[in-house]
Amino acid sequence: IQELLQQARAMIATGNYPQAVMDNVLENLNQAQQQIAIFQSQVQVQQDALLVVERQMNYMRQQLSARMLSRYQNNYHFGGNSL
DSSP states (O other): HHHHHHHHHHHHSSSSSOOOHHHHHHHHHHHHHHHHHHHHHHHHHHHHHHHHHHHHHHHHHHHHHHHHHHHHHHHHHTTTTOO
């Protein structure tokens, strides 16, 4: 999208358009670029939050696996049947 905005700016710069039209289009391009920047920052925050959740899930998975392995080994060692 950034590339499209740059191409639009280049086309406007080389075109022979009335000043009012150019001002309006440039204002719209600036607004679009600002909205893209806001969206990108929101996406980054969401990605960071997902990474935190993923790390927590991995930690919990490791803890659960360790506990299950420990119980299995204890049951095997003592001849028990339940987990």
